Each structure stands twice: as structure tokens, then as C-alpha cells.
Amino acid sequence: MSWQQKLKKQIGTQAYSEIKQLRFNNLQLNKLPDDFVSEIHKCTNLEVLSLNQCGIRSLENLQQMSSVTRLEYLDNFTTSKTLQQIAKAFPNLEILIAGGNFLRDLTDLDSLKPLRKLEVLNIMNGINKPDSEVRKYAFQILQNLKELDEKDQYGQIYVKPKEEKKPLEVETQNNMEQEEVSQEDEESALCSDDSNEEEESDSEDEDDSDLSDFIEKKVKNE
Numbered sequence: 001m002s003w004q005q006k007l008k009k010q011i012g013t014q015a016y017s018e019i020k021q022l023r024f025n026n027l028q029l030n031k032l033p034d035d036f037v038s039e040i041h042k043c044t045n046l047e048v049l050s051l052n053q054c055g056i057r058s059l060e061n062l063q064q065m066s067s068v069t070r071l072e073y074l075d076n077f078t079t080s081k082t083l084q085q086i087a088k089a090f091p092n093l094e095i096l097i098a099g100g101n102f103l104r105d106l107t108d109l110d111s112l113k114p115l116r117k118l119e120v121l122n123i124m125n126g127i128n129k130p131d132s133e134v135r136k137y138a139f140q141i142l143q144n145l146k147e148l149d150e151k152d153q154y155g156q157i158y159v160k161p162k163e164e165k166k167p168l169e170v171e172t173q174n175n176m177e178q179e180e181v182s183q184e185d186e187e188s189a190l191c192s193d194d195s196n197e198e199e200e201s202d203s204e205d206e207d208d209s210d211l212s213d214f215i216e217k218k219v220k221n222e
Contacts, residue, residue, distance in 0.1 A: 002027075003024050003027055003029070003033075003036055006023070006024055006027075007022070007024075007039055007040075010022055010023070016042040016043050016044070017043070017044050017045055018045070019043040019045065019046055020045065020046065020047050020048065021046065021047060021048035021049070021050075022040060022043065022046060022048070022049055022050070023048075023049075023050040023072075024050065024051055024054065025050055025051070025052040025053055025054070026052070026053050026054070027053075027054045027055075028054065028055045029051075029054045029055060029056055030055055030056065030057055031056065031057060031058050031060075031061070032056065032058075032059060032061060032062055034061060037061055037062055037063065040065075041063060041065065044067065045067055046065060046067050046068055047067060047068060047069050047070065048068070048069070048070045048071075048072075049065070049068050049070070049071055049072070049090075050071075050072035051071075051072065051073055051076070052072050052073065052074040052075060052076075053074060053075040053076070054076060055076065055077065056073075056076040056077065056082075057076070057077040057082075058081075058082065058085070059082060059085040059086060059089060060085055062085065062089045063089065064088065064089055064090075064091065065089060065090055066090075066091055066092050067092070068090045068092070068093065069092055069093060069094045069095065069117075070093070070094065070095040070096075070097075071086065071090055071093055071095070071096050071097070071098075072097045073086070073096070073097065073098045073101070074097060074098065074099050074100045074101075075099075075100035075101070076098075076100075076101055077101070078098060078101030078102075078103065078126075079103070079104075079108070080103070080104070080107070080108035080110070080111045081111075083103075083108060083109070083111035083112055084111040086111075086112075087111055087112055087113075087114045087115050088114075090115075091114065091115070092117055093115050093117065093118055094117050094118060094119050094120065095118075095119065095120040096112070096115070096118060096120070096121050096122070097120075097122045098121075098122060098123055098126070099122050099123055099124030099126065099149075100124060100126070101123065101126050102126050102127075102128075103123070103126050103127045104127075105127065105129075106127060106129060106133065106134065106137045108127070109127075109137065109138055109141060109142070110141060112141075112142060113141055113142070115142070116143060116144060117144060118142055118144060118145060119144055119145060119146045119147065120145075120146065120147045121138065121142065121145060121147070121148050121149075122148075122149055122150070123148075123149065124149055125149070131149075131155065132155065134148075135148055135151070135153060135155060136153075139153040146158065
């Protein structure tokens with residue numbers, strides 16, 4: 001399937017501005033065609049772009065896409081220059097999946113320094129150095145990095161902290177709880193009213209019974 005067919009299938013009847021993710025895997029592109037670049041740049045709210053196993057050697061014609069926060073770039077031909085192009089094209093990247101690409105040296109990672117929001121980096125042992133050295137260097141130069149190849153800076157499996165609820169979510173939950181309490185109070189009040197009505201009804205019945213007995217006794221005495 002060509003990239004044009006994949007693009008058409010993913011977009012369907014949606015407007016370009018509604019597209020949040022695009023996946024173009026297993027294409028032999030070598031270099032991104034200009035018309036391909038032109039089409040994906042129409043997706044102004046794109047957040048996830050996947051270009052796995054596309055044989056890409058250069059991203060030099062890719063213009064900046066600041067909305068993209070996740071790039072999947074497995075099994076391509078990556079060099080320090082390619083990483084520079086990635087950092088330039090996707091300045092707000094938070095997640096970069098680039099395993100299966102062999103880099104020459106630790107300093108190749110310097111190309112990612114401009115990515116100040118980068119939290120997750122996956123290079124899957126792409127540098128021929130001891131893991132401890134790669135980890136130490138990566139966490140030293142990438143200020144916001146939290147996870148390298150699924151592990152933290154100490155080489156332990158990274159456990160993502162639970163996300164705190166946003167203020168709006170907390171407010172919504174509180175409102176729901178208040179509504180439930182109010183509903184319970186209303187139900188309790190209704191039950192109380194019904195109970196009072198039953199007591200009043202029983203009292204009226206007793207009064208009627210006492211009056212009937214009084215009249216009956218009076219009639220007998222007469």
C-alpha cells in the first residue's frame with residue numbers, strides 16, 4: 001500500500017485539522033517525498049506520527065510540526081544529523097521511539113538537547129557502549145528525561161506515577177458527590193414525610209374509633 005493510500009484510509013471523511021495521529025509503517029521512502037510532507041503539514045493538530053521501518057535516511061525537507069508530541073521512528077537509517085533534523089522538526093516531542101537505529105557514539109545524543117520536553121527515549125541499545133554509560137550520559141544531557149529504553153536513570157523498570165486529576169475533573173467529581181448527597185437528603189425527607197402522614201392517619205383513625213365508642217355508649221345509656 002502506498003503512502004497516498006494509507007493517508008486516504010486514515011483521514012477518511014475527517015477534516016485535516018481533526019487528525020490526531022498518522023501511521024506510515026513499512027514503506028520504502030528513503031527520503032520523504034515533497035508531496036508527502038505537504039499533505040501531513042495540513043494536519044495542524046497532529047500529535048502522533050509513526051514512520052517505522054520506512055528506510056528513511058533523511059528528514060531534511062520536513063518542516064516544523066510543533067503539535068507532534070510522539071514520534072515513532074523504528075528501524076530506519078539514523079545518524080546524529082537525522083536526530084538534529086528530528087529535534088528541529090518536532091520541538092515539542094515528549095516521546096521518541098527510535099530503536100533499531102545504530103548510532104556511532106554517545107555524543108550523537110547531543111543532537112536531542114533542544115528537546116527540553118522529551119521524557120521518554122527508546123533507542124534499544126542503539127549505541128555500542130555499556131548500558132550504564134549510555135544511561136548516565138543520556139540523563140545528564142536531557143534535562144527532562146524520565147525513561148530510557150523502559151528504565152529509569154538507575155536502570156530499574158520505569159513505573160509511571162499516577163496522574164493527578166485535573167482541577168476540572170476534581171470539581172466535576174465534587175459536584176457529582178454533592179448531587180448524590182442532595183438526592184439522598186431529598187429521599188430521606190420524602191420518607192420522613194410519608195412516615196408523618198402515616199402517623200397522622202393512624203392518629204385520625206384512633207380518634208374516629210374513640211368517638212364511635214363514645215356515641216355507642218351514650219345511645220345505650222339513653
